Amino acid sequence: MKNFYILALIFILSSCQTLSSIQETLGFVQEDPNAPVKLDESYESFLDVSWQKKIERPLLDLNFFEENIESNTFFDLNAGTIYNLNSKQLELIDADTGQLSKVFELETDKIISGVSVGYNSFFYVDTDGIVYAHDANSGVLKWTKELEDVVLSKILITSTQVFLQTSSDILYGMDLQTGETKWQKQAQAPLLSIRGTASPIIYEGLIFTSFSNGRLAAVRAVDGIQLWEKPISRLKGSTELEKLMDGDSNAITINEEVFVANYNGSLTRFNIRSGDKVFSVDHSTSKPIIFNNGKILSINTDEEIIGFNASNGTEAWRSQKFKNRDLTNLILNDDKIYFGDFEGYIHELDADTGMITGLTKTNLKSISQVSVFSNKLFAQDIDGSIVGFNLK
DSSP: OHHHHHHHHHHHHHHHHHHHHHHHHHTOSOOOTTSOOOOOTTSOOOEEEEEEEOOOOOSSOTTTTSOOOOOSOSEEEETTEEEEEETTEEEEEETTTOOEEEEEEOSOSOBOSOOEEETTEEEEEBTTOEEEEEETTTOOEEEEEEOSSOOOSOOEEOSSEEEEEOTTSEEEEEETTTOOEEEEEEOOOOSOOOSOOOOOEEETTEEEEEOTTSEEEEEETTTOOEEEEEESSOOOOSSTTTTOOOOOSOOEEETTEEEEEOTTEEEEEEETTTOOEEEEEEEOOSSOOEEETTEEEEEOTTOOEEEEETTTOOEEEEEOTTTTSOOOOOEEETTEEEEEOTTSEEEEEETTTOOEEEEEEOSOSSEEEEEEETTEEEEEETTOOEEEEEEO
C-alpha cells in the first residue's frame, strides 16, 4: 500500500510537470507583466571602482519593532565633498579619495528629508517637522524652526533665503541666517495623494514648484507674491484614485519656458512670464525630469525611459528595457544618462537616442541614489554603502 501511494505521488507530480510544459508550449502560461525585465549583460562596463565605504547591517535587527524612518535622499554632493547621513551623524567624505574628513553630530536621527547643502550651511528636517540649520564648516547649529508638517524633498538654498515645501503643500521662504519665515504659500490639497513632494527651483527671482493638486505655481522669491498658478494636466476620471495627479516631479526652466510633469497626468510646457500653456502631452511620473540637447528625459510610472522633443512634446525615443527594475532618478553627464536599479546594476544610455552604451554590475545592493561630479560617479544602496567610481 505504501508503494502504491509513492507511485501515485510520482505520477501526479510528473503529470503536473507535463501539464505545465504543455501549457507553456501552447502559450497558456503568460509571463508576469510586473516582473523585472531581464538585462542584456553583453554591454561593456564603463566604471572602475575608485573607493568604497561599506555599511554592514546586522543579521538580527534589534530595532525591528521600532518606528522605521527612511530619508528620501541619503547624501548631498557639494564642491567635491559628499555629505552623508549616517544615523545621528553627518559624514563629510572627500569625493576624490573617499577619505573621511569630518564628522558632525546631528540633533536627531529621525531625519526624513535627507540633507541639503549650500552657501556654507546644511539643512535637514525630522519626523516632527523641525528644520535644523547648521554651519557647514564647523557643524554648529545655527537655528531650528518647527513647521506644520514634514518635508520629504530637497531644500532649495540661495545666498539669502531657503525655500522648502511640506507634505501638506505649504511652501516656505525663510531667512538663510536666522530661519525667520519671510512668507508662506499654501495650496489647496486634494483628498488623496501619493507620498512625496516636489523640490522648489529658482529662476530669475521666481520660485517654481508643483503641488499634490497637480498645479504649478510661479512665486516671487523676495516676498512670496504669486504671479500665476496653472494646472499641469486635466482630470482623467471621477474616482479619487483616478483624480490622483500629484506634482512630485521638479520643474525645470529652459530660457523663457518651464517644463513640469505629474503623476497620472502630463508633461507640460508653460511660458515663464504669463503661465500660458505651450503644449501638454500624456505622461505619468513622480521622478524628476531632465533636459539635454533639445530633449526632455523622463522615467514614467511603468519605468519606461522616454525622450520628448522639448519644442513640441513629441516622442523622440522610448526604452522599455528597464521596466519594473526600481530605477533611481536619472543623472545627466556629457550627453549620457546614468541610473541604478534594484540588483545593483548601473546603466549608461546615450541621451540623444536612448541606446544603451554601457552596463556595470556593482557589489552594492538595491541602489537608491546616483550622482556624478568631475568624471566620477557615486552610488549608494539601501543599506547606506557608497562607492566612488571613475568613468571610463
